[in-house]
Amino acid sequence: MATCVSGSCSALRLPAWLVAVISFLGACILCRAQATRLYSAGDPLTILASDSLKETLHNSSTAWLVEFYSSWCGHCIQYSPTWKALAGDVKDWDQGIKLGVLDCAFEKNFDICKEFGIHFYPTFRFFKAHSTTFDVGKTYGGADRELQTMRQLMVSFLQNHSREEWPSKCPQLEPSGSADVLAQLGQKAEEYTAIIIEEEDSYVGREVILDLMKYEGVTVKRALGSEKLLLEKLGIAALPSAYLLEPSGKHGLMNVEKRLRFFFSSYLKLLPGVRRKQALSARALGPARMSGSAVAVVWKDFDKSKVYMADLESGLHYLLRVELASHQTLEGEELKTFKDFVTVVAKLFPGRQSVVKLLETLLEWLVSLPLERIPYDAILDLVNNKMRISGMFLSDQLQWVGCQGSRPELRGYPCSLWTLFHALTVQAAQRPDALANTGLEEDPQAVLQTMRRYVHTFFGCQECGRHFEEMAKESLDQVKSLQEAVLWLWRKHNQVNNRLAGALSDDPHFPKTQWPTPNLCPACHEEKDGLHVWNEEKVFHFLMDYYGAANISPKYTLSQEGPAPGRDGPSYKDKGQQDQQDIPTTNPSDPSNQRSLVGQEQGGIGVYKEAKPGVTFLGLGFSNIDMSLCVLLYAASCVFIMVMFFFFRMRSRRWKIKHNRPYV
Numbered sequence: 001m002a003t004c005v006s007g008s009c010s011a012l013r014l015p016a017w018l019v020a021v022i023s024f025l026g027a028c029i030l031c032r033a034q035a036t037r038l039y040s041a042g043d044p045l046t047i048l049a050s051d052s053l054k055e056t057l058h059n060s061s062t063a064w065l066v067e068f069y070s071s072w073c074g075h076c077i078q079y080s081p082t083w084k085a086l087a088g089d090v091k092d093w094d095q096g097i098k099l100g101v102l103d104c105a106f107e108k109n110f111d112i113c114k115e116f117g118i119h120f121y122p123t124f125r126f127f128k129a130h131s132t133t134f135d136v137g138k139t140y141g142g143a144d145r146e147l148q149t150m151r152q153l154m155v156s157f158l159q160n161h162s163r164e165e166w167p168s169k170c171p172q173l174e175p176s177g178s179a180d181v182l183a184q185l186g187q188k189a190e191e192y193t194a195i196i197i198e199e200e201d202s203y204v205g206r207e208v209i210l211d212l213m214k215y216e217g218v219t220v221k222r223a224l225g226s227e228k229l230l231l232e233k234l235g236i237a238a239l240p241s242a243y244l245l246e247p248s249g250k251h252g253l254m255n256v257e258k259r260l261r262f263f264f265s266s267y268l269k270l271l272p273g274v275r276r277k278q279a280l281s282a283r284a285l286g287p288a289r290m291s292g293s294a295v296a297v298v299w300k301d302f303d304k305s306k307v308y309m310a311d312l313e314s315g316l317h318y319l320l321r322v323e324l325a326s327h328q329t330l331e332g333e334e335l336k337t338f339k340d341f342v343t344v345v346a347k348l349f350p351g352r353q354s355v356v357k358l359l360e361t362l363l364e365w366l367v368s369l370p371l372e373r374i375p376y377d378a379i380l381d382l383v384n385n386k387m388r389i390s391g392m393f394l395s396d397q398l399q400w401v402g403c404q405g406s407r408p409e410l411r412g413y414p415c416s417l418w419t420l421f422h423a424l425t426v427q428a429a430q431r432p433d434a435l436a437n438t439g440l441e442e443d444p445q446a447v448l449q450t451m452r453r454y455v456h457t458f459f460g461c462q463e464c465g466r467h468f469e470e471m472a473k474e475s476l477d478q479v480k481s482l483q484e485a486v487l488w489l490w491r492k493h494n495q496v497n498n499r500l501a502g503a504l505s506d507d508p509h510f511p512k513t514q515w516p517t518p519n520l521c522p523a524c525h526e527e528k529d530g531l532h533v534w535n536e537e538k539v540f541h542f543l544m545d546y547y548g549a550a551n552i553s554p555k556y557t558l559s560q561e562g563p564a565p566g567r568d569g570p571s572y573k574d575k576g577q578q579d580q581q582d583i584p585t586t587n588p589s590d591p592s593n594q595r596s597l598v599g600q601e602q603g604g605i606g607v608y609k610e611a612k613p614g615v616t617f618l619g620l621g622f623s624n625i626d627m628s629l630c631v632l633l634y635a636a637s638c639v640f641i642m643v644m645f646f647f648f649r650m651r652s653r654r655w656k657i658k659h660n661r662p663y664v
């Protein structure tokens with residue numbers, strides 16, 4: 001077509017503008033063709049092409065499963081979500097077997113597809129590791145291409161490797177004998193050993209072994225249920241089961257809610273000391289904070305089932321005083337984004353009154369100023385409370401708790417930003433009227449769109465902003481309710497977790513996983529046709545509780561007088577209960593809730609060292625002490641005026657009497 005256009009156009013002497021239009025349309029059609037290719041660089045698989053296929057497969061250290069597809073084939077298009085889901089599911093197996101795709105409809109790949117004898121689409125080919133001769137692979141021609149079947153085929157194919165061909169970083173998948181396992185019982189060791197005991201045809205054990213391949217601190221083995229002695233000694237009544245040998249020599253059945261692959265794998269990844277293997281350069285730095293090196297910050301014990309106010313406030317501090325402060329002035333779209341952001345946090349931040357008051361004052365100030373351009377220093381003056389308005393305070397220290405990382409460069413601010421936005425979407429769902437009269441009411445996407453614009457405009461990590469924008473463009477407009485907004489953010493965050501698992505920014509002590517993990521919410525997880533699935537209704541309720549105000553712990557928050565570190569006190573469970581009394585269940589800026597805050601102060605909780613609730617007038621806040629002083633001054637003035645009145649009256653009477661006497 002292109003030849004036809006260029007050739008005949010000049011012969012027919014078409015006007016130049018028409019040629020330009022035709023070329024433009026041609027280019028658009030080409031762009032579209034490329035955009036419809038089914039896989040992109042963001043997918044957790046390798047996109048192969050004519051110039052990389054042979055080189056990749058030749059003497060590869062891992063086995064490969066490659067889908068040769070054609071981007072015009074309808075079935076390939078329909079199948080692509082399954083292939084992507086499979087790639088995500090087995091992402092951690094890539095030191096044993098990798099997943100690839102090659103588009104045979106791409107002109108550049110015509111010859112290579114011919115050479116590999118690809119006649120139908122999609123064609124699935126397995127390639128062995130360490131193959132040094134030209135190999136067109138082993139075709140899987142079965143009709144069942146469901147995710148679970150393909151995953152199990154991958155396991156079986158791996159097991160077909162001889163000892164010499166075996167991928168060197170892949171653990172053995174063969175079952176251990178009962179003698180081996182029993183000999184380990186009660187022995188001290190350097191790491192955990194988990195044994196999955198299962199039926200002979202079960203894949204759970206092998207899948208868990210592969211899932212944990214990239215983790216250190218634990219070795220996973222499997223044993224068969226036909227080993228009756230083993231079952232008897234370990235007290236196993238149902239298969240599959242998992243048995244855990246601890247480094248101390250203690251051992252027992254693994255206590256998981258459901259005996260499924262995902263539950264076993266998640267449990268093991270979260271054991272203390274078990275962490276994702278890091279690239280050498282990252283590991284060489286060591287866990288500075290935990291090991292107490294020169295840059296050490298005291299490690300704060302925390303409870304993973306809670307959200308920490310210290311994280312939310314530290315995040316706000318960083319955002320307002322560091323990230324935004326790099327902008328000298330705010331105007332136009334930036335100013336609008338900032339105003340909307342302040343509106344959303346002022347109305348929905350589930351925090352202490354002193355912080356909410358600061359945000360509300362900032363909002364009132366922004367709304368009352370008709371300026372089109374605001375120097376950021378003026379905003380900073382307000383955030384730093386230069387006017388000394390009482391009862392308004394945001395700590396200027398970073399105090400990461402649930403967001404603390406094992407090294408200073410890990411976690412921290414981005415973690416707090418996610419936490420903040422999850423808390424805001426949950427608050428919006430719990431208090432649908434909170435944004436009334438702000439211009440953002442009745443928009444279920446208000447919080448998400450504000451987050452999207454904040455991340456796009458101000459978030460220091462530009463790459464993150466770009467990725468987030470892509471996700472938002474894809475599906476944010478489908479969010480039609482406040483409940484969907486909560487779930488949308490959760491889904492997208494998990495998508496990011498999946499992409500970043502194993503990256504250098506992944507803290508080995510807090511590996512990125514699909515969240516909430518089964519230990520936090522067992523009911524959120526189910527299995528359907530061998531594939532892990534979420535029960536989204538349960539997830540929604542979990543998120544509402546987890547990010548709800550009642551679950552935000554004030555432990556380690558800083559008061560105006562200085563740090564209030566974690567108080568020694570009751571055990572975790574008791575502490576949890578106490579924590580719940582510390583935090584109001586609804587927005588403390590709501591006057592109806594102010595009594596609960598006062599109660600907390602009187603209860604001597606320690607972190608709520610705030611002025612008692614007062615009155616806002618002309619944008620200035622007055623605490624109860626201010627108000628009491630006013631009343632006192634008012635009363636004193638009244639008494640003074642009355643005394644003066646009587647004093648002068650008496651004097652004038654006396655004067656009159658004195659001057660009238662001679663006439664009497």
Ligand SMILES: Cc1cc2nc3c(=O)[nH]c(=O)nc-3n(C[C@H](O)[C@H](O)[C@H](O)COP(=O)(O)OP(=O)(O)OC[C@H]3O[C@@H](n4cnc5c(N)ncnc54)[C@H](O)[C@@H]3O)c2cc1C
Pocket residue numbers: 402403410411412414415416417418419422455461463464465467468489490491492493494496497500503505506507510511512515516
């Ligand atoms: C909008 C945004 C986009 C980002 N994009 C990138 C990127 O493209 N590349 C990059 O390298 N880094 C990116 N980051 C940073 C990255 O996502 C992490 O925040 C950072 O690596 C710190 O990770 P973390 O281990 O503290 O956990 P985080 O992912 O920051 O999570 C914080 C906490 O949220 C909870 N949580 C985890 N998952 C969920 C979920 N699905 N739903 C609800 N709560 C959850 C957990 O308690 C967790 O500890 C982005 C951050 C943000 C805020």
